[in-house]
Amino acid sequence: xxxxxxxxxxxxxxxxxxxxxxxxxxxxxxxxxxxxxxxxxxxxxxxxxxxxxxxxxxxxxxxxxxxxxxxxxxxxxxxxxxxxxxxxxxxxxxxxxxxxxxxxxxxxxxxxxxxxxxxxxxxxxxxxxxxxxxxxxxxxxxxxxxxxxxxxxxxxxxxxxxxxxxxxxxxxxxxxxxxxxxxxxxxxxxxxxxxxxxxxxxxxxxxxxxxxxxxxxxxxxxxxxxxxxxxxxxxxxxxxxxxxxxxxxxxxxxxxxxxxxxxxxxxxxxxxxxxxxxxxxxxxxxxxxxxxxxxxxxxxxxxxxxxxxxxxxxxxxxxxxxxxxxxxxxxxxxxxxxxxxxxxxxxxxxxxxxxxxxxxxxxxxxxxxxxxxxxxxxxxxxxxxxxxxxxxxxxxxxxxxxxxxxxxxxxxxxxxxxxxxxxxxxxxxxxxxxxxxxxxxxxxxxxxxxxxxxxxxxxxxxxxxxxxxxxxxxxxxxxxxxxxxxxxxxxxxxxxxxxxxxxxxxxxxxxxxxxxxxxxxxxxxxxxxxxxxxxxxxxxxxxxxxxxxxxxxxxxxxxxxxxxxxxxxxxxxxxxxxxxxxxxxxxxxxxxxxxxxxxx
Numbered sequence: 365x366x367x368x369x370x371x372x373x374x375x376x377x378x379x380x381x382x383x384x385x386x387x388x389x390x391x392x393x394x395x396x397x398x399x400x401x402x403x404x405x406x407x408x409x410x411x412x413x414x415x416x417x418x419x420x421x422x423x424x425x426x427x428x429x430x431x432x433x434x435x436x437x438x439x440x441x442x443x444x445x446x447x448x449x450x451x452x453x454x455x456x457x458x459x460x461x462x463x464x465x466x467x468x469x470x471x472x473x474x475x476x477x478x479x480x481x482x483x484x485x486x487x488x489x490x491x492x493x494x495x496x497x498x499x500x501x502x503x504x505x506x507x508x509x510x511x512x513x514x515x516x517x518x519x520x521x522x523x524x525x526x527x528x529x530x531x532x533x534x535x536x537x538x539x540x541x542x543x544x545x546x547x548x549x550x551x552x553x554x555x556x557x558x559x560x561x562x563x564x565x566x567x568x569x570x571x572x573x574x575x576x577x578x579x580x581x582x583x584x585x586x587x588x589x590x591x592x593x594x595x596x597x598x599x600x601x602x603x604x605x606x607x608x609x610x611x612x613x614x615x616x617x618x619x620x621x622x623x624x625x626x627x628x629x630x631x632x633x634x635x636x637x638x639x640x641x642x643x644x645x646x647x648x649x650x651x652x653x654x655x656x657x658x659x660x661x662x663x664x665x666x667x668x669x670x671x672x673x674x675x676x677x678x679x680x681x682x683x684x685x686x687x688x689x690x691x692x693x694x695x696x697x698x699x700x701x702x703x704x705x706x707x708x709x710x711x712x713x714x715x716x717x718x719x720x721x722x723x724x725x726x727x728x729x730x731x732x733x734x735x736x737x738x739x740x741x742x743x744x745x746x747x748x749x750x751x752x753x754x755x756x757x758x759x760x761x762x763x764x765x766x767x768x769x770x771x772x773x774x775x776x777x778x779x780x781x782x783x784x785x786x787x788x789x790x791x792x793x794x795x796x797x798x799x800x801x802x803x804x805x806x807x808x809x810x811x812x813x814x815x816x817x818x819x820x821x822x823x824x825x826x827x828x829x830x831x832x833x834x835x836x837x838x839x840x841x842x843x844x845x846x847x848x849x850x851x852x853x854x855x856x857x858x859x860x861x862x863x864x865x866x867x868x869x870x871x872x873x874x875x876x877x878x879x880x881x882x883x884x885x886x887x888x889x890x891x892x893x894x895x896x897x898x899x900x901x902x903x904x905x906x907x908x909x910x911x912x913x914x915x916x917x918x919x920x921x922x923x924x925x926x927x928x929x930x931x932x933x934x935x936x937x938x939x940x941x942x943x944x945x946x947x948x949x950x951x952x953x954x955x956x957x958x959x960x961x962x963x964x
Contacts, residue, residue, distance in 0.1 A: 601691045618669035620819050623685040626676035637805030639862050645810045649840035654922040668819040682815040693776050701803030703794045717933045719940040719954040720877030728871040730838025730916030736909045737823050740893035747881040747892045748774035754875035757866035764793035765867040782819035809857035827905050838916045876910050895955025900941035911951040925950050937963035
C-alpha cells in the first residue's frame with residue numbers, strides 16, 4: 365500500500381487540473397489586485413449595490429472593500445445590476461459576482477463564467493450575514509467545479525497506470541480513487557450545511573425565507589446552480605416594484621381593488637430622475653386669462669377610491685400601487701407603462717386608429733376641454749380605448765415631444781375595464797423616454813386628492829345621465845413648466861420644462877379626440893369601441909363628446925380654436941362630427957362600435 369502526503373498531493377493535483385490559460389488569468393488577477401495574504405486563495409471580486417443600480421456601490425476583493433474608480437462607474441451607467449457581471453472592472457471580466465440589496469430583504473447575484481446565479485428572497489438577516497452566505501455558496505460552486513475536474517483528471521491518471529498493474533492490484537486502484545475523492549471534497553460544504561441547520565434551528569421563522577438555487581446535475585461530480593428564467597424575471601419585477609412603489613405613510617383600499625398609497629410629496633418617483641435631483645414642488649401658477657370652470661358644480665368625489673371616505677394627508681400625494689400582475693401583463697419590464705408604437709404624421713398606423721380634431725400652424729402654450737366619460741368595450745387584452753388631449757411639438761420622427769391627458773380603458777395596463785384618468789409624456793416618439801401616469805420619473809404631482817391612473821366615477825350611460833371631466837394643460841409663463849388641471853379646477857401637478865426638447869419652448873399642434881388599438885387578432889377588424897361605442901350622428905346622451913375646446917396663446921390667454929381640421933382614420937368604424945354653440949363653444953361628437961357590416 366502506498367502512503368501519501370495529503371496536502372502535498374492536493375497541491376500537485378491542483379496544479380495539474382488548472383489549464384494554462386485559466387492559471388495565467390488567475391495569476392495575473394491575483395498579483396495585480398489581491399493583497400499578498402490572499403494570493404493562495406481563489407478570490408472572486410464582488411460588486412455590491414445597496415438599493416438600486418444607482419445606489420451606493422462597493423467592490424470587495426477577497427472581502428476587502430474599495431471604492432469604484434471613475435472608469436468603473438462609467439461602465440456601469442444605465443446598466444441593470446443583473447448585467448453587471450458582463451462588464452469589465454479592472455480586468456475582472458467574467459469573474460464579477462454582482463449583488464444588489466434592496467430594502468434589506470432582496471438580493472440578486474450572478475457571475476457569468478462560473479454559471480452561478482443565486483437569489484435570496486425575504487431573508488430577514490442583516491447584510492453582513494447575507495453577504496457571507498452568498499460568498500459561501502459561491503465558494504462552494506467554485507470548489508465543486510474544481511472538484512469535478514479533479515476527479516475526472518485523477519481518474520484518468522489512475523486508469524492509465526492501471527493498464528500496467530491491473531492484474532496485480534485491482535483493489536489498490538479503487539482505494540486510491542476513493543482516497544483522492546475524499547481529499548477533494550469541498551471544505552466549505554459541511555460548514556455551509558451546518559450553518560444553515562444552525563440558523564433554521566435558532567430562527568424557526570426562517571423556514572419560509574428561502575435561499576433558492578436551481579441546480580443542473582449532469583453527474584454527481586458536476587453540479588451547477590442555475591435558476592429558471594421565470595424566477596429571475598420575477599426577481600427583477602420585484603426589484604422594479606420597489607423602485608416605483610415608494611413607501612407610503614398611509615394606504616387606502618379602493619372599492620375596485622386598487623391600493624392607493626399616500627406618499628410624502630418629496631419622496632415621489634419623479635425626484636429619482638437625474639434632471640430633477642434637488643427639485644422641490646412649486647407653488648400653483650397663474651391660471652390663463654379668461655379662465656373659468658365651464659362645467660356644472662361637480663363634486664370632488666369623481667374617483668372611485670374616494671368613495672371609501674378616506675383621504676391622503678396634507679404633504680402627501682396619492683399614487684396607485686403597481687403590482688406584480690400589472691407588470692406580468694406587459695410584454696417586458698422595459699416596455700411596462702409605455703405605449704407600444706409611435707404615432708405617424710397623420711396620426712395613423714397599422715394598428716392605431718383615431719377620430720380627432722386638431723389645430724396647427726401656430727405656437728400653442730396649452731389646451732383645454734371637457735371630455736365625456738364612458739366605458740367602451742375592449743375586446744382584446746392587448747388593445748385599449750382612450751379619449752384625450754395631445755399637446756405636440758417636433759416632427760413626427762424620433763424627436764416627437766408629447767404631453768397627453770384624458771381617460772382610457774386598458775386591460776393590459778390596469779387589469780380591468782374601468783375608465784381611468786391617465787397622463788403620458790415622451791420626448792423621443794415613445795421609444796425610450798416617458799410613460800403612463802407615475803410609472804417613471806418625470807411628472808411631479810402636487811395634489812393630495814387626485815390619483816393618476818385611478819378609476820373615474822361616476823360615468824355616463826346610454827340615453828341617461830352624462831358626466832364629463834375637465835382637462836387643461838398649459839405652460840406656466842413664469843417657470844415654463846407644463847401644468848395639469850383635472851376635474852373642477854384641481855391642479856394635479858406639472859411636467860418640468862427641462863424634461864423636453866421642443867416642448868421646452870411651445871407646442872406646434874394640439875389634438876383632441878379618441879384612439880383605439882386594432883390588433884386584428886382574429887383576422888378581422890376589432891370590436892373594441894371608441895367613446896360610447898356609437899357613431900357621432902346619434903348625438904347627445906348616445907355618442908361621446910368633447911366640449912368647450914380652447915387653446916392658450918403666448919400671452920397666457922384662453923382662445924377659441926382656429927384653423928380646425930378633422931381626421932377619422934376609418935370613418936366606417938369610428939367617425940367625428942364638429943359643431944359650435946354658445947353653451948358648448950367648439951365641440952364635437954365622435955366614436956363608433958368598431959367592427960360592423962361596413963367595417964369588416
